[in-house]
Structures are given as C-alpha cells and as structure tokens.
Amino acid sequence: MLTNRIKALFSGLLILSLATISPVTLAEAETLQPEDGQGGTAREIVGKLEMLHYNKQKVGDDMSAELWEEYIDALDPTRSYFLASDISEFREWQDDLDDQLRTGEVEAGFEIYNRYRLRVTDRLNNILSQLDKGLPPFDFTRDESLVLDREEAEWPGSISAADELWRKRLKSSVLNLRLTGKEDEEIRDLLVRRYQGQLKRINQQTSDDVFELYMNSLTRLYDPHSNYLSPRSLENFNMSMSLSLEGIGAVLQMEEEYTKVARLVAGGPADRTGKIKPNDKIVAVGQGEDGEMVDVVGWRLDDVVDLIRGSAGTFVRLETIPTGGDGSHRTILIKRSKVKLEDQAAKKAIFEFSDGEKNYRVGVINLPTFYIDFEAYRRRDPNYKSTTRDVARLLDELKQENVDGIILDLRNNGGGSLQEATMLTDLFIDQGPVVQIRHANEQISRHNRSRSRAMYRGPLMVLINRLSASASEIFAGAIQDYNRGIVVGNQSFGKGTVQTMAPLKQGQLKITQSKFYRVSGDSTQHAGVTPDIAMPQLIDAESVGESAYDTALPWDRIHAVPHAKYFNLKQMLPGLIAKHNERTAADPDFIYLREQFRFESERADRKFVSLNEQSRKDERERINEELLIMENRRRTAKGLEPYATFEELEESESDSTAAIGGPVEIKLEDDPILNEAGYIMSDFIGLTEKTAKAPPQVANF
Template structure:
C-alpha cells in the first residue's frame, strides 16, 4: 500500500555521528577490510539505534523484543510451517532471549543453527520428493489438505510432515492437470474461431488423459526440485536480512531494512515510473501476491489481474513456463518485467480459488498515467450535471517540473465550474496516498482557513499543518468516495473535509487505516559508502503519526464514511488492522477549527434512502451475493484431493462466479467533457501519433465503460442529488416514495 515517505539525510547524519566511534574502532581493528561479522555488527548497531531512538514506539530492544523477533524470524524462514518440526523450534528457543545481544555483537550463532536445521529438513523433504513421485497418486481416494497456514501448527513428527508434503504434491498435480485440461479447451475454442491462418503450424499431438497426468506430475516434481534447490542455496545475506527485518517488524509492519534489490523495487514503487506490467508485488508465504495495480499501467488497462491474485507461474513469448512458488519477489519481478511491447503470460490463482491465464503486453508506466482526470456526468432520470474528479495518487514532481495533483485538481475544478455542474464527486478509491503537502493543499481548495492535520513525532512533539489561504475554489455540494485501499494522504483529506462538515464521505465501512510516516535512510551516504564501497540499501523507519483536527488518529481504524455502501472487497484481509504489530489507534488534543456552516445534511435519512435504492437494484443484489459468497469461500481452505469431488466443486464455483458478473452498462449516464484531462494524461510520442490516437480512443472507451458499470459511483450521484435537494430547501424523507 503506497504511502507518504520522505528521505531524511539529517536523521542519517545523526545516526552516523553516534556511530563515529564504532566505525573508527572497526577501522583500527580491520584496516579497510571488513569481515562479514564486522559488517553485520555495524548494520545491527545502526538498526538498533534507529529503532530505539527514532521509531514512533520508543521501544528499547531487550529480551522481550528478542523473543518477539525470534517468532518473526521463524515466520520468515518457514512461513508455511512446512519444513521445521515442533521440536526444531524447541531447540532453537534456547536463543530467543539472546538475539538482542547477537544483533549488537554480529556473532550470529542463532542464524547458523537455524540455517543448519532448516537446510537439513529441506534436504529430507527433497529426498522424499523423489520417492513420492515414483508412485502414482490415487485421485479416487477421499482425502483433503488444509492450505491455510494459520489453521495449522508445526508438525510433531517427520512422518506427519512427509504426509503433508505427499498431499501437497498431490494437490499441485491435480491443479496442474485441471489447468492443462482447461488450457486445451481454450485452445480448441481459439482454433475453431480462427478459420484462416497466415501460416500453417505443425499440428500438435493431443495428449491422452494418461499422458496429461504424467506431464502434470513431472512438471510439479521439477518445480519442487528447483524450489528446494533455491532454498538450500540461499546465501548467508538472506538470513541476515531476515534477521534484521525480524527486529524491525516487532516495531511495526512499515519499518524494515531494504537490501539493494528491494531498495530498487521500493524506488520504482514510489516513483510512479517503471517498465513492465504495472503491478506492485510482494511475498505471501511461498507465493507472489499482487498488492497494487498501478493506475494506467498495462495490467490496469488489461483488467484481468487484480489485487490479492497469486501469480503461480510466468511464461515469456516462447511459452516456456517458470514456476514462481517459493521464488523471492525480487527474482519473480525479474521474470515479469521486460521491455515495452513484449508479452508475458501470468498463471494466477484468484482469491476465490479459481485459476486464470492472463496475457499482458508490457509497457512503460509513466507518472502521467496516474494524473487527475474529470468528466461531467448527467443522469437522465435526475436532470442534473455532476462533476466527477478521479485522483489516483497524491503525486508531486520535486524535480522542477512543478506538476502536482493539487494544481491538476484546481484545473479540473475550473473546467467543471465552467460547465455549471450542480455538485462534485471527488474519487479517492484505491488512492494509496503520496505527498502529505498535497493532502493539506487540496483540502484548502474546499475550505477557507484552518488546521488540516496534526503530526506527532516519537518524542510527543506535535506539528499542525494548516490551510492559510482564505480563497475557496469550490463551494458547492461535495462527496468524497473512499474504499479500503484509500490510505494515508487520502485519509487525511477525507478526514479533514468530514471534520469540517464540508463533504460527505461515501464508501465501504472503513478506509485502509494507515496513519504513519516513514523516513527513508539511504545507507549509501557518508562513511558507510566509503567503508564498504558498494550498495548497502536503505532503512525505512516509522517516525510520525497522523491525527485529525479532532485529535482522532487515522491509524488502524481509518476513516468511517458518513454513507456506507457495499464494499466489493470486504472479504479480503488487507487493511492496516489485519497487519501484525501495526501501531494502535489513539487520540490527542483537538485543535480549534470552524466547521463549514452552509448546510447540515440529514445523514441518517440520506443513508436510509441509499439503503433502499441499493436493496431495490438487481445489479447491487448480484454484488452483495458475490461478496457473501467470497467471504464464505475465502474461509474454506480445506481442498479435496478427490478428482471427481474437486471437479464438482470447481464447476459449481465457476457457475456461481459467472452469475455474479456485472457487465450491464447504465446507459442513463451521459459522460462528457473528459477529453481535455485524458489528453493531458496521455503524452504524444514523436512519430507515434497513430498509436497515440488509438491509445486515446481505448482510454476514452475504457473511461466511459468504467463509469457506466461502477455501481457505487452511480449511487453516489443519487446521494449527491439528495444533498442538492437539501441545499435547495426541498424536504426529503427516509421513504423514497415520500421524496
């Protein structure tokens, strides 16, 4: 989840000053040749000092923190509880109170012991794999496997551990077999559709059922052979990085050490510019998980890849598949990224358990693709004009270009005011945040003057960021849309406009709940670079917390909308409160401010009217039914290993999901005046005018379709209509018939 980060050279300088003595001692002992232990010692001391002195928690690293770091480290090296035995954990527990001392000394006896035990177990399972795949799996037998790590404990014996792996091998063979059958069906359909071909390809021999099973089994066996090999060959740096991050995660989920490869990924993530499919990935146990789709990117335009998808395999244009199970995210990204114009196939597992093959043409994702856009929306039944502004990110160009999202929102407001719109909807859904400055400035476009947000540091000092410009860009009825992916700066803006009673917030039950600031310390500055002479990565530390003008924190709980609508993603566990060790909610003193006094909307009546419309809308019924189904499905983590039963469940699931699909476009919504902002977001490439025209046409078509199939946006228009009637002095009642 994107957020507001800032680099802090002053903080790094303070850290380096504190370590000047240690650094000079290490020089005198070692000359200019640093051993791994000395490097680990210095890194450990820097991280310890940063966490203890600058992290918001103000927590000292002691035996209690050491015990928690022990648990975090075990999770990191065996998240799926599929290698270590209960007795192995018991043996390693003798170190659990010593990790704080080893962090400082650089003498990592614990890491050596953990690595040796883990590799021994992996080798045992690899040996078992060879035996397991020599036999045929029986798919007529009624047995199942529990795949949810949280519902399993570490196994108590090698026998039980091997039986789990037998079932896992069997499960993966079954899944691969079913995918191959589905692929074969899709290929047959494509061949039937294509009557004429430029080149006659050599007819591929259709596999028999027996051959399909054999190929599936061999593929899974090879996949795990490579997976185990990668685990065994992990370098010592991997264990050191996980050790350092085990301590940082005790403090909060957004504090961590970024080794060079992850620092590069981090820079790409926050820069808004990358070459590839336009998706942010992370590790979820042994899997690669999609955590964000970059607005305007290739995956965003293709539409099939979604947040929470697990990428199981990847194939390039040569169709050679690469298994990503057990692959580190850095390695996975190298397979998925590629030059613009090339194609990549992703074999994904959806949140509902279904499998899908997604082909994406890679592209360069510019920051321009995330620019603010607007339209005039007219609902033929309501006879009013609504201004719609989409803000995908809080971007700001710090390199002299002076482009920022506040300026762009001002531009769109000017355009919409010229069209004499009756009200405006500001859409912050899926906006993970960005520049804090723009949350302050954008709030000021809608209010006169006053405090916007309070920021408290680890010492308790509070800064108040204010809007001091008395001019108001827009004074009419305003709705701000949010969802569980609206975080950080989005929550500051929405919270401020809600507190000032300037806008009604509309969305799911809560926003994301990330109310913290991180300082990014580049470890390649100062003495560290001259000592090591190579990239050392960076350290990201949570140093501040946001508070609304009422004194209420946005951390953990997020912002609660005034009008609650069905949340299409309510079945997912991806909010701040779902993350381990997230900072708690709290409050500080309120600041004095003057609420917007133009009108006081009857929120309870507006909610009842909205509920009635939602209940009577057949499209919403589909959405609500799908949410209920997925909430139930996501908790059902026991999978049958019986072929007939699996087929039955898979077919039922596919039919149900298909019945939920919302494709009907609301033709009552007329969409206009979007050309200017869309053209601004898509730069013309020299010599590529034809492609630009095509791309613009596609974006325009996609923009219209998204709006016409967006149920919550359409309901927000109706809520805004009710607000406009209130402002006009028209009486409205909870009963829709009573108007």
C-alpha cells in the same frame, strides 16, 4: 505472529516443496555464516529502532521471545519443514536474542536458517528422486483433505508425521494441476522444473539474504512498514520509487509459496487490463505473446519481480489464480510500459441525475494518485504537472459547464504527496489546518494548512474504498471533519504513519517516525476513514488494509484543533441514508455486489481442501453454477438476456476488458457504486438548495 495472508514485502524466502525426510546430518549440508560487518549493522539497527522509531520500544526479553517466534514463522509459516525436535532445540535462544543483537551476535539466526535450509534441500532432493520415477500412484477417489491454514498447527512430531503431511501436499499439487486440464506427464515435467528451480534458488541464498530476513523479523515487531534493506533490496526499492521503472505497475508480496498482488498502481498496465485484482496469486510468468510459461511457485519475491519487469513496449504473460474464484487459472497478456504522470492524471466527466423532483448536473473527478512532477517543480518550470493544478483546471472547467455538485473519486488511490493532499484540500476549504503530524519526540506539527479561500464552495462528495490510503485519507478526513462534504464508500486502508530512510554501514533502515492525525484529533492509522454513507464491501478488510497486520500501530487520538464547519451534515445525513437504503434495497447491481462479497468471503474462510478429484470437480461445478445464477438474477432484473452457460459468462467477461488495456475512462454503466453516488449527490444538492447554509463557524474545543 504475522498472519500468512500479509507476510511483509521483504520476506521473500519462503520455499514450498514436497518430499519425504531422509536422515541427513547437518554436517552434510552447506551452511552459511555471518559476514564481516553484519554484527555491527545489527547493533546499528537495534540502536536506531530504539532511538528513532515512533513507539520507542526497547529490545528486551519480551521482544526476544517475539523475535524468536517471528523469525521461525517467517521461515516456515505453514509449519511443514521444521520438526518439533528442531523447535525444541531452538528454544535455548528464545530469551537471549536481544542480548546477542546488542553485542552484534547474529549466529543464532544463521544456525536456525541453516537447519531450515537443510530441511528444504532434503525435501527437494527427495521429491525430485520420486519424480524421476514418474508421478506417485495417488488414489484420487479416496476421501481425505488437506488443512489450508497451518499457522497454529502443531509441528510434525516425527518423520512419519512429516511424511504424511508432505504426501498430502504433493497430492494436492498434482490434483490442482490435473484440474487445469494438464496430463500426468506434463504435470511431472512441470513439478520437476518447479522443484529444480527452488533447489537452485535455495542454494543461491547468501549471507546477506539470511541477515536481511533475520533483521526484518525484528523490524516487523515495531510495525509492518519498518524494514531493513540490504544493498540489493535497497537498489530494488530505489528502482520502484523511480519514474523510470518499467513493468506492469503492481506491488507484489509473498504469501506462503505464492507471489500475491498487494495493490495495483493506478493507471498502470496491469490496472488498465481490468483483469487483475488485489489478492490474485501469480503462478507462472511468460515472456512475449507466446514465450514459455515459467512456473514461479516458491520463488523469491525479487526473482519474480525481475522476471515480470522489462522494457517498455514488450509483452509479459501472467498466469494467475483469481481471488474468490474456483481455483482455476487465468492467463493475462500485459504490455509493459512506464507508469507516466499523464496515465495517473486527474480526469473529469459530467453526468445527469435526479432527486425525484429536479435534474442535476454532477461533475466527477477521478484522481488515481496524489502526484507531482518533482523534477519540473525543482527546476521552476511554470507548467509543472501536479494533482492540485490539474484538479484546479478541471474545477474551473466544470464550473463553466454549470455543474450543480462535484464527486471527487479517490477509490483505489493509494496516496502520494502529502504536499498535494494539503494543497488539494485548499481548493475546497478556506484557511485552516488540514492534518496534524506527531513525531517520535512527541512534538506535534500543524504546518500543513489551507492558506487561501476555497476555489469551489458548492456541494462536494468524496468517494473512497479499502484501497484509498495515506494522502487520500488525509484529504477525505479533512473534508469530513470540516463538514465540507459527504464521504461515501468503504472504510479506507488505515495507513496513517510516515517512514524515513536511515543510513547504515550496510544498507538502509526504513523506519516509522511519525503518525498522522486529523484536525478532529483522530488518527488515520489502523481505523482509516469511516464513510458517512456505506456502500457494499468489495474487498475483504481482514486481508487488505492496515488492520490486517498484526503489528500495525494502534489507533489513538490527540487534541483536536479549531476548525470551521460548513454544511449541517448531522441534520442532512439521516435523510440521505434513508433514501440511499430505499433506492439500493432492490437494486439488482447492489444485490449482486452483496451476494458476490458474501460468497467470496465464505470461500476464503475455508479450513480444508478436498483431495478427492470428483469432489473437487463437483465443488467447481457448484461454484460456477452459483456464480452463473447470481449474474443471471442480476441480468434478468435489469431486463438483459441471461447467459446460457458459465462458459458464456466467462467469455463475456473476457471480451469486456482489453487484453492490453487503454486509457482509463469514467463510465457509469459498469460502475454501480459511482452511479449510486451520483444519486446521493443529487439528493445532497437538493437539500442544500432547501436549507439555508450558515457561514462557517469555528468549532469549540
């Protein structure tokens, strides 16, 4: 059902281990049973989903089959633990789960889980027995490979077939560690600690954990943002929403046995290092500047979060596998801190660009998130901090400094306050609607409006990328629909839904109840905002973004609402695009960005990984050589000294970012996207000076 790349945030129970199967009976394994109240909570969840969720889907026979598949997939996404005979046995429940949940019966979910727990426990015990005797005598000169994506693979049909699969998995784990430079004894010790930890955690699973996993397999069928939160998960959720949360400022999720970086909190400690990117995998965590690295492969998500979280001012080290790299590991030192409003506050800079005829001063406002100090706002502090107030101040300063145009940089801005998105739009347009919200009862709200005359009326650009989401998409969509400015960058995330919390007897239900629509009538859901002028893609849209979720609500449209039109962009855009294409066709930085994305995409599409050590070393050499060639081609074209070796390139990248990080600054020299955006803006300013702008006219619908 759900792709392996994007397992939901609370499916943190995926345990990977490697062993042979011994014929243990179910009676020999400890089992978990439903607790009092869980049946009633299950009935509550079904009722609230059917009554309150936006898409009004009924829990019926069709959904029963989908739930059965989703739950098994959540437990064993690589189809490596269960046998085909297990799956055949479970099919007796395939069409009955809906009826069971309506009557509060959750026993089927527990029986399936207990079989999974047996298989995992048996695997771990056997592999630990093997490792007691040392590493198995693998032949790393043999030409064989391991399938990377088993989402559609057949379940092992026999014990011997499962043994062969796990032999390759264990061999792959050993080879991966050998390639990091570890010796056999060190590898054995690390794997023993890894599997002992996994065995301990699988034995610590509680009835609440099983129930939460089962219920979230149901909620994900409605959409990826609806979740059941057990009392423990609710506590973690509330902590993550609190300004007092101390850590590294990263949103994490599970991908098979790995903890993966889903996104970075703008201005947070991890973001400021410049060394962590979405889709990077975390394989180990160490406390302090020299504490022991703890292997976290196969850990529960919340246990990894607990290990990373800590008091402000302390250090944590993360060992990661960077996305798109050669599989080598990188260790990053991060100083934990609170993510403060001032770290995420809007910042400005002024740069000079030319359209070939005239020089223009372009103001850039970087906006990492849509923030507001709710506590100060509630106590009526006249100096409360917010996005709109800060941007208004910066606009006033930029106008006094005689800028000719303004770029509002919303790249990596994951959203925030809807109120602030609306009020920010008010700074750039006159009175009019900003966003439409359709609720589960099909009523449409248009209360989010611009209510005053625009503070800034000059040329405007909004810069977005794949990580611009939610409130960012509302603002960018409004600017685009009003023809108020040009939108440049990449297709945005596509998060166009609104969730609310519904209380339950045990825990709470986060449920999608509304959907955003632009004034043009287009939804921001799934499709996001498409830029007027596209920049090179830097993030894989197939693995990051709303459209990457199998159960994401679809894009649709409703009636447009009357709104003004400002610039005649239909007339201007062809010329702007032509000059942009001409300028970037031979630009060394843009050539490099396109090559790099194509190279990483090809590696991400791999179906197999070799288990031959020399082949893997040769592959790494080819990867490093290609990366060095691409970078040196860029440097030579720019008149820079090429690197002699890949190691020299790595060292320069390490030196270019601080290990701990500092304040985010707006720079052009390391940001070819922003640099080109400045030239597009200078062309835009030149056109507006040559073209008489008619007053805004209300569009006819």
